[in-house]
Amino acid sequence: MTIGFTGGRLDRADPLRHDPEGFAAALVDPAARLLVLRDYQPEMAEGRLVWAHIAPDAVPEDHVLLGIEEGTPHFAKLTGQPAVGRSFEMIAALHALAAGEAATYAAARSVVDWHARHRFCARCGAETVPFRAGWGRQCPACGTEHFPRVDPVVIMIAEHGGRALLGRQPAFPPGRYSALAGFLEPGESIEEAVARELFEEAGVRVENVRYIASQPWPFPSSLMIACVAEAVDDRLTIDTTELEDAIWVSRDEVRAALAGDTSRFGVPPAYAIAHTLLETWAR
Known part of the structure; x- marks a missing residue:
């Protein structure tokens, strides 16, 4: 039974989420790839997501580690702007992606959008900063840790x-x-x-x-x-x-x-x- 947005192939690499130095090293790995998103819409070609090289001056705090596949780190970039609406045509196009590709996009879209919507601490109101390879935000004022919710x-x-x-x-x-x-x-x-x-x-x-x-x-x-x-x-x-x-x-x-x-x-x-x-x- 094939279900849309499931079957992702990326190893989510939990140890790197707890290793800031390892996360930073993965970001500058010459083989590292960045998911191409334009206003949360994915670039697609021949049934696959499109990936780009990461800029040499990339900042770890601006990126989330999506996972590792065959030794290659895969990232998405934080935008600062929440997603607005969705196109039914775009969702339908995602169904044409190879197995697991739409799952990767689903994870990227959800976590990037979560960052844009949760910039401030729900406990004290201070601005939070990303940590754990982009899979959380931490409040520098009160120390509260916030994580993506489903x-x-x-x-x-x-x-x-x-x-x-x-x-x-x-x-x-x-x-x-x-x-x-x-x-x-x-x-x-x-x-x-x-x-x-x-x-x-x-x-x-x-x-x-x-x-x-x-x-x-x-x-x-x-x-x-x-x-x-x-x-x-x-x-x-x-x-x-x-x-x-x-x-x-x-x-x-x-x-x-x-x-x-x-x-x-x-x-x-x-x-x-x-x-x-x-x-x-x-x-």
Whole structure:
């Protein structure tokens, strides 16, 4: 089962994160490479990410070590500016990358964007500085250490009588339906989040939640947790502030949509874990 933004090949080289001298030496290694990003969009060529040589005057504090592959250090440069929006065309293009390439981009985008959004200490307000090879920020005023965080999101199908519940948001392309999704809240398990979101958005009560797979989603930094749950009944009460519509669909209808038949509804693109979730349920 291939899931978008997974399968990265870089060794994240944790020892170098605790070795400032080793990190600085890796940055000036003649073989070191820098990921080419323009406004957080990756340069791509023939199914691969584009890498550049690192400038001789590069400053360690301006870079994050993405990892090592076959002895070659790979870096991304910090920008100081947060990412703004995302292009669906760009995300679709990432799916054409060779296995693992999109995973490298996902890690780079998320951590670079995190630095741009967390320049100041949440404890005392002082400006922080990067450390641990770019995988943290430290406050020089109070000593607090800050590290990149991942926001967990449940994405799920409720099933009842051999049918799956799909929803549609107004922002979706015409005809597209997908699995419902929502962020986990503090003090909540994955199973509880699945049940809460399905009830809040569609009025469906569920039980027997089972985990299917997960996917990093770098917009800006989420972990999508795909699940399937059994609905107690098929009555719908749609929260129109969240969904434009919700429908029950059969396995045959899902298989047809996955095969390209959009006569009733279209499915999410293959790089999205919602697509994987539908494929798994249809089998």
